[in-house]
Amino acid sequence: MREPMRVAMILGSTRTGRFGPLVADWFAGRVARRPDLTLDRIDLATVALPDQLPDLDEPLPDPVRELGSRLATADAFIVVTPEYNRSFPAAVKNAIDWFDTEWAAKPVAIVTYCRDAEGGHGAAQLRQVFTELNAVPTRRTVTIPKAWQRFTVDGTWPRPDAELHESVESTLDQLTWWAEALRTARAASPFVP
Numbered sequence: 001m002r003e004p005m006r007v008a009m010i011l012g013s014t015r016t017g018r019f020g021p022l023v024a025d026w027f028a029g030r031v032a033r034r035p036d037l038t039l040d041r042i043d044l045a046t047v048a049l050p051d052q053l054p055d056l057d058e059p060l061p062d063p064v065r066e067l068g069s070r071l072a073t074a075d076a077f078i079v080v081t082p083e084y085n086r087s088f089p090a091a092v093k094n095a096i097d098w099f100d101t102e103w104a105a106k107p108v109a110i111v112t113y114c115r116d117a118e119g120g121h122g123a124a125q126l127r128q129v130f131t132e133l134n135a136v137p138t139r140r141t142v143t144i145p146k147a148w149q150r151f152t153v154d155g156t157w158p159r160p161d162a163e164l165h166e167s168v169e170s171t172l173d174q175l176t177w178w179a180e181a182l183r184t185a186r187a188a189s190p191f192v193p
Contacts, residue, residue: 004038005179007031008074012081012092014045019147022157023113024080027142030168031078036176040070044091049098064098071102076109076179077135083114083122096129104134105191107178109171113144134193136178140171 009028013020024041031039048063060068071077081088096103108130110123120143127137142164144150150158158164185191 002036002180004036005075005176005183006040006073007037007076007078007175007179008040008042008071009078009080010092010095011041011043011045012079012089012095014089014091015082018045018082019113020080020082023111023144023147026157027078027080027111027168031172034172034176037172040074042067042070044095047095049091049095051094053097067095068099068102071099074102074106075183076107076175077103078109078111078175079126080111080113081122081126083112083117086117086121087125088112088122092126093129096133100133101193103130104193105136105182105186107136107138107175107182109138109141109175111142111144111171113147115148116146118143118145134191136182138171138174138178140167140174142167142171 009024009031011020011024021043028039028041031037047067049067050061050064054060079092081092108126110126112120112123123141123143130137144158144164147158150161152159
């Protein structure tokens, strides 16, 4: 039996009263059903990354070193993020910018949710950013428009939705395929940035 893919799931919302943990809990539950994946959940509201990047010759702060080692051991990433103003939050960009080689030659799946809009703008922008860092954004994403309207009568979230279920499964299938292919490639030959 093959070793499961190590997936770092990054929760990108840091707002007070945020909806993100609910989305991340739900998605983590979907990942947990897959024996081929193990999950390391990273909440940007608690990792305490500094807002200001240091000069290149300055030592990295402890929270950056700690998060960097978690990202370095991951085979793949899932970014769970709200869409604000047709983009993704500054906390996500800050977390991305602190690192470089940790992202390289690894796949990234994006899960976006939003209040009113369709939610695809933030995912499209994240694809561009991750591509610049030599990561491989998956074609499939999970987009949850009008997320607040998806509660059931008993208060659970999200209400059953065959299209959303299919989106999650196909995204995880694609992420797993890329994670395995790229892990094999990295083992055979070091990535050249």
